[in-house]
Amino acid sequence: MALKRNLLEDDEPAGNGYARNDRYNAATVRRIADKYHSILKDLGEDPDREGLQKTPERVAKALQFLTHGYELDPSEILRSAMFSEEYQQMVIVKDIELYSLCEHHVLPFFGKCHVAYIPDGRIVGLSKIPRVVDAFARRLQVQERLTVEIRNCIEETLKPVGVAVVIEAQHMCMVMRGIQKQHSIATTSAFTGEFNAEKTRAEFMRLIGRSNPVG
Numbered sequence: 001m002a003l004k005r006n007l008l009e010d011d012e013p014a015g016n017g018y019a020r021n022d023r024y025n026a027a028t029v030r031r032i033a034d035k036y037h038s039i040l041k042d043l044g045e046d047p048d049r050e051g052l053q054k055t056p057e058r059v060a061k062a063l064q065f066l067t068h069g070y071e072l073d074p075s076e077i078l079r080s081a082m083f084s085e086e087y088q089q090m091v092i093v094k095d096i097e098l099y100s101l102c103e104h105h106v107l108p109f110f111g112k113c114h115v116a117y118i119p120d121g122r123i124v125g126l127s128k129i130p131r132v133v134d135a136f137a138r139r140l141q142v143q144e145r146l147t148v149e150i151r152n153c154i155e156e157t158l159k160p161v162g163v164a165v166v167i168e169a170q171h172m173c174m175v176m177r178g179i180q181k182q183h184s185i186a187t188t189s190a191f192t193g194e195f196n197a198e199k200t201r202a203e204f205m206r207l208i209g210r211s212n213p214v215g
């Protein structure tokens with residue numbers, strides 16, 4: 001997948017569900033940048049000093065990139081690489097890097113996502129799983145919903161025997177402000193089908209190197 005670093009005026013939907021990378025809608029960049037110019041003033045800064053002159057535009061582009069998941073269709077990403085296959089063992093993709101923005105503070109939360117599924121006649125190209133994670137993570141999120149959205153997308157598109165998703169993340173809104181619990185990591189999990197069975201879930205948790213969560 002070649003990265004397109006061009007600035008394009010529009011962002012036409014991509015056929016395979018994830019071709020968009022650094023494409024910016026020029027009108028949207030302008031609108032967000034204008035607002036950021038006044039936000040900088042409200043923060044007591046001089047938005048016209050040298051170091052800040054291009055900041056509103058950079059922030060606008062960064063925000064568009066960090067939320068580009070809205071333009072992706074995660075189910076389509078999976079459908080683009082589904083194959084019939086009789087493999088019936090657990091498929092695990094672990095330690096997927098995850099970067100998202102909390103919808104309460106628009107601050108980053110980041111960590112690892114572990115995904116497993118047990119095929120029922122269909123498998124999916126392994127590289128598509130991290131892309132699905134990214135498509136949901138690159139939006140304003142809460143970790144709990146992100147976990148369930150990834151699970152539901154795989155469940156509904158691939159219709160496997162079961163799906164398991166575990167996310168471990170650090171939230172900058174906890175680390176940098178308020179309670180400043182600098183090392184606390186939030187863990188969320190969501191399971192379907194066979195992973196609701198204690199034995200299967202315990203095997204998955206063991207394979208990703210974690211203890212079995214309660215519930």
Ligand SMILES: [Zn+2]
Nearest residue numbers: 102104105173
């Ligand atoms: Zn937050």
